[in-house]
Amino acid sequence: MIDFWLAAGLLLLVALSFLLIPVLRGRRAQLEEDRTALNVALYQERVAELQTQQEEGVLDATQMDTGRAEAARELLADTEGVEAPRVSRLGKPWPLLAAILVPVLGLGLYLHFGASDKVELTREFSQAPQSMEEMTRRLERAVAAQPDSAEGLYFLGRTYMAQDRPGDAAKIFERTVTLAGRQPELLGQWAQAQYFADGKKWSDKVQALTDEALKADPKEVTSLGLLGIAAFESQRYQDAIDYWNRLLVQLPPEDSSRAALQGGITRATEKLEASGGKVAQAPAAKVAALLKVRVDLAPELKAKVQPGDSVFIFARATAGPPAPLAAKRLTVADLPATVELGDADAMMPQLKLSNFPEVQLVARISRAGQPTAGEWIGRSQPLASSTTTQQTLTIDSPDK
The missing domain is CATH 2.60.40 (Immunoglobulin-like)
Structure with a gap:
C-alpha cells in the first residue's frame, strides 16, 4: 500500500499547487501595490516641502515648477512596469481554506467510499498463505469487504469445515444459499455442516436439505455421502450401502476418497451380515445411450x-x-x-x-x-x- 499512498500524495501536491500559486502571486502583487503607495506618499511629501519653501520665499515660481516636475518624474520612474492591481471576488482567505479542506475532504471521502481494503486483499491473495489460519483470516477479511460475494462465502464455509468449525460453516453456507440460490451442491454442504454442528444428530432440517438437493440432482455427492453416514450411525446398514454405492459410481477412478468409501461399504456389509441380515443386490444400472x-x-x-x-x-x-x-x-x-x-x-x-x-x-x-x-x-x-x-x-x- 506504500506505493499507492505515495502516488496519492503526489497527485495531492499537484492539486494543491493549482490553489497555492494564485495565492503566492497575490502576495507579490500586494508587495508591488504597497511600494507604489509609498512612492506616492513620498511624492506628496516632496510637493508639500516645495510649497513651504515657496511660501517662505526661498523658491520662486519657476523653481517651484521645476522641483514639482522633478518629483513627478521620480514617481513615474519608480512606478513604471507595475501591473494594475487584480481584484479577487473570492477574497484572500478562500484559497488557503480550500488548500486545507481539499486534501482533508478527499481523504475522508476515500476512506468512506474507497476500496483500500480490497486493494490490500488483492495484494495478499497474490501470495500463497503460510498456514490454514492465515488463509482463514484472509477469507474472513474478503467476506467482510465483499459481503455479497457468494464465491467468497462458499470458500470460507469449506475452510471452516476443514478446521472442524461446523457451526460457523453452517451459518456461512446458509448465507451462501441466500445469495446464490438453492443450488444442490450448496444445499448438500449446508446439510453436512448442520449435521456435524448438531453433534451428528439427524434433524428434520437436515433431512429437508438433503431431500431438496437430491430432488434437484440425484447425483449430488455431498448429500449421498451424508445420508450414508447418518444411516450407518443409526445402524441402517443396507441404506448406508445403497447411498455409498450411488456415490461410488459418481467418483472418477483416480479419486483418493474411493478407497475410504469402499472401506465404509465393507464395514456396513460386515455389520449387516453379523446381525443376520443379507445385502440386497443393487438393480442393474441402465446403460447410457x-x-x-x-x-x-x-x-x-x-x-x-x-x-x-x-x-x-x-x-x-x-x-x-x-x-x-x-x-x-x-x-x-x-x-x-x-x-x-x-x-x-x-x-x-x-x-x-x-x-x-x-x-x-x-x-x-x-x-x-x-x-x-x-x-x-x-x-x-x-x-x-x-x-x-x-x-x-x-x-x-x-x-x-
Missing part, C-alpha cells in the same frame, strides 16, 4: 449455403416431448463431420436418450442461428436409442 452419426450436406446444396451457417444436430423422441433429447452445434464449414449424441448431451436431466426407446436424428442448417427454424434439414428414420452402429444423416431438404 450413445448414438454416433455422420452428417453431410447434399451436393446440390453446397452452393446455396455459407461456411458460417449454423448446423444443429439433435435427437428427439418419436413418441414423447418435442424438445431435443441431446444436441450438438457445428457450422457448415465443419461438414462432413461425425458426432456422438448421448445422455451427457441432454438438454434437461429428465430428458435423456436412455429414457426413450425410439428416437429420430435431425440435422438443421440455420443462417440466423436458431435451432428451431432454418433453411435446410435432414431427418433419419426412427431408430432404437440403444443403437450402436454409426448412422448417416444427409441434409438435403428445405426446412418447412
Whole structure:
C-alpha cells in the first residue's frame, strides 16, 4: 500500500499547487501595490516641502515648477512596469481554506467510499498463505469487504469445515444459499455442516436439505455421502450401502476418497451380515445411450449455403416431448463431420436418450442461428436409442 499512498500524495501536491500559486502571486502583487503607495506618499511629501519653501520665499515660481516636475518624474520612474492591481471576488482567505479542506475532504471521502481494503486483499491473495489460519483470516477479511460475494462465502464455509468449525460453516453456507440460490451442491454442504454442528444428530432440517438437493440432482455427492453416514450411525446398514454405492459410481477412478468409501461399504456389509441380515443386490444400472452419426450436406446444396451457417444436430423422441433429447452445434464449414449424441448431451436431466426407446436424428442448417427454424434439414428414420452402429444423416431438404 506504500506505493499507492505515495502516488496519492503526489497527485495531492499537484492539486494543491493549482490553489497555492494564485495565492503566492497575490502576495507579490500586494508587495508591488504597497511600494507604489509609498512612492506616492513620498511624492506628496516632496510637493508639500516645495510649497513651504515657496511660501517662505526661498523658491520662486519657476523653481517651484521645476522641483514639482522633478518629483513627478521620480514617481513615474519608480512606478513604471507595475501591473494594475487584480481584484479577487473570492477574497484572500478562500484559497488557503480550500488548500486545507481539499486534501482533508478527499481523504475522508476515500476512506468512506474507497476500496483500500480490497486493494490490500488483492495484494495478499497474490501470495500463497503460510498456514490454514492465515488463509482463514484472509477469507474472513474478503467476506467482510465483499459481503455479497457468494464465491467468497462458499470458500470460507469449506475452510471452516476443514478446521472442524461446523457451526460457523453452517451459518456461512446458509448465507451462501441466500445469495446464490438453492443450488444442490450448496444445499448438500449446508446439510453436512448442520449435521456435524448438531453433534451428528439427524434433524428434520437436515433431512429437508438433503431431500431438496437430491430432488434437484440425484447425483449430488455431498448429500449421498451424508445420508450414508447418518444411516450407518443409526445402524441402517443396507441404506448406508445403497447411498455409498450411488456415490461410488459418481467418483472418477483416480479419486483418493474411493478407497475410504469402499472401506465404509465393507464395514456396513460386515455389520449387516453379523446381525443376520443379507445385502440386497443393487438393480442393474441402465446403460447410457450413445448414438454416433455422420452428417453431410447434399451436393446440390453446397452452393446455396455459407461456411458460417449454423448446423444443429439433435435427437428427439418419436413418441414423447418435442424438445431435443441431446444436441450438438457445428457450422457448415465443419461438414462432413461425425458426432456422438448421448445422455451427457441432454438438454434437461429428465430428458435423456436412455429414457426413450425410439428416437429420430435431425440435422438443421440455420443462417440466423436458431435451432428451431432454418433453411435446410435432414431427418433419419426412427431408430432404437440403444443403437450402436454409426448412422448417416444427409441434409438435403428445405426446412418447412
